Amino acid sequence: MIDQFDFAIVGAGIAGASLAAGLARQGRVVLLEAEDRPGYHSTGRSAAFWTESYGGPQVQPLTTASGPFLHQHGFLAPRGALTLARSSELAALADFAAEFRALGVRVDDLDRDALLQRLPGLRDEWVAGAYEPDCCDIDVAGLHQHWLAAGRQAGADLWTRAQLIEGTRGAGQWQLRLADGRRLAAKVLINAAGAWADPVAQMCGVRPLGIQPYRRTVAQLQLAKGPPADLPLVLGIDGLFYFKPEAGRLWLSPHDETPTPPCDAAAEELDVALAIDRLEHVVDWPVTRIEHRWAGLRSFARDRLPVYGFDPRADGFFWFAGQGGFGIQTAPAAADLACGLLLGDPAGPVDPQPYDPKRFY
Numbered sequence: 029m030i031d032q033f034d035f036a037i038v039g040a041g042i043a044g045a046s047l048a049a050g051l052a053r054q055g056r057v058v059l060l061e062a063e064d065r066p067g068y069h070s071t072g073r074s075a076a077f078w079t080e081s082y083g084g085p086q087v088q089p090l091t092t093a094s095g096p097f098l099h100q101h102g103f104l105a106p107r108g109a110l111t112l113a114r115s116s117e118l119a120a121l122a123d124f125a126a127e128f129r130a131l132g133v134r135v136d137d138l139d140r141d142a143l144l145q146r147l148p149g150l151r152d153e154w155v156a157g158a159y160e161p162d163c164c165d166i167d168v169a170g171l172h173q174h175w176l177a178a179g180r181q182a183g184a185d186l187w188t189r190a191q192l193i194e195g196t197r198g199a200g201q202w203q204l205r206l207a208d209g210r211r212l213a214a215k216v217l218i219n220a221a222g223a224w225a226d227p228v229a230q231m232c233g234v235r236p237l238g239i240q241p242y243r244r245t246v247a248q249l250q251l252a253k254g255p256p257a258d259l260p261l262v263l264g265i266d267g268l269f270y271f272k273p274e275a276g277r278l279w280l281s282p283h284d285e286t287p288t289p290p291c292d293a294a295a296e297e298l299d300v301a302l303a304i305d306r307l308e309h310v311v312d313w314p315v316t317r318i319e320h321r322w323a324g325l326r327s328f329a330r331d332r333l334p335v336y337g338f339d340p341r342a343d344g345f346f347w348f349a350g351q352g353g354f355g356i357q358t359a360p361a362a363a364d365l366a367c368g369l370l371l372g373d374p375a376g377p378v379d380p381q382p383y384d385p386k387r388f389y
């Protein structure tokens with residue numbers, strides 16, 4: 029006899045874990061994770077911020093709707109986000125601020141003097157900023173563990189070293205085969221495989237949607253002085269850098285987006301050097317040591333919106349993928365939305381239509 033489930037979820041990152049927690053009381057759930065431990069890939073490599081403008085205006089409803097859950101459970105700590113502009117970029121900054129204000133996001137205009145108070149040593153070319161006071165740091169590991177524990181307590185099974193290699197549909201069930209030879213069956217297969225979302229579809233005979241992974245690099249730097257503990261997340265309106273403080277160090281990214289096949293991503297020296305060069309054009313903070321560097325994959329559909337819903341042509345195949353660079357900050361609302369669709373009760377606060385996989389057919 030093979031094990032039978034109502035829901036088999038492929039991938040135990042933040043996406044899969046959130047759904048396991050949401051579905052485990054409604055049916056028999058198994059969470060399949062190829063690695064030794066959940067969270068090894070993108071989920072364990074994020075920059076850990078929640079900011080409503082990040083990901084654009086069509087992602088903002090998911091981020092904003094996730095805020096209350098994250099606050100209530102103590103997963104957020106105040107940070108603030110500051111987007112910087114040069115004089116040639118003032119129109120772009122004004123458009124950015126106006127667009128998100130219109131959506132109800134708090135955005136304050138800062139002039140050069142106000143910027144200097146928050147960013148001592150700011151280079152002269154940076155003349156204006158848009159400040160989002162509600163941006164927070166997220167306790168990503170805490171959130172991920174919370175959902176893994178909630179799933180386990182509600183009866184979900186977590187199988188690690190459980191790499192799906194084949195799925196076939198017949199008699200209203202998915203017959204699933206793992207790399208180590210194990211077999212199982214599930215009524216619904218949920219594709220929460222992050223960078224591997226398209227390959228997982230293909231191994232199940234489902235048409236891939238063109239979800240592309242891109243490498244993103246972060247370096248942890250020691251500075252000669254600082255950074256200030258109350259430093260906000262600082263981004264460029266040009267989309268070429270962000271940095272934030274972390275336990276007395278600086279986390280810095282060159283905001284890179286290098287297309288890559290799904291893999292165990294590693295930071296490249298050139299990207300770290302580029303990041304430091306860009307930092308030096310923002311502030312006069314000497315870097316004394318690169319303590320740590322890492323990279324992870326951010327996976328996007330062609331329109332850069334996530335893909336949540338049943339595949340219109342593959343019975344019982346549900347997409348929960350394409351979370352790009354916002355998969356943590358949107359996770360609570362995304363999980364609510366997806367659980368509503370999976371259980372036939374899509375009555376949450378966020379309209380699922382923009383994220384429906386049908387848009388690609």
Ligand SMILES: Cc1cc2nc3c(=O)[nH]c(=O)nc-3n(C[C@H](O)[C@H](O)[C@H](O)COP(=O)(O)OP(=O)(O)OC[C@H]3O[C@@H](n4cnc5c(N)ncnc54)[C@H](O)[C@@H]3O)c2cc1C
Pocket residue numbers: 038039040041042043044060061062063066067068069070071072073074075076077078190191192193220221222223224228244245246323324325326349351352353354355356357358
């Ligand atoms: C450097 C960086 C910074 C980021 N910063 C932020 C941020 O500040 N805020 C934010 O909200 N988001 C951020 N993100 C994005 C966020 O990390 C991702 O959107 C999110 O982690 C995606 O979660 P996931 O569960 O879909 O993917 P993953 O965490 O990658 O999980 C997918 C899992 O599927 C498993 N899998 C794949 N194929 C199979 C298979 N065949 N069988 C079984 N298991 C399989 C993999 O092993 C993996 O564990 C950042 C990402 C990066 C890389």
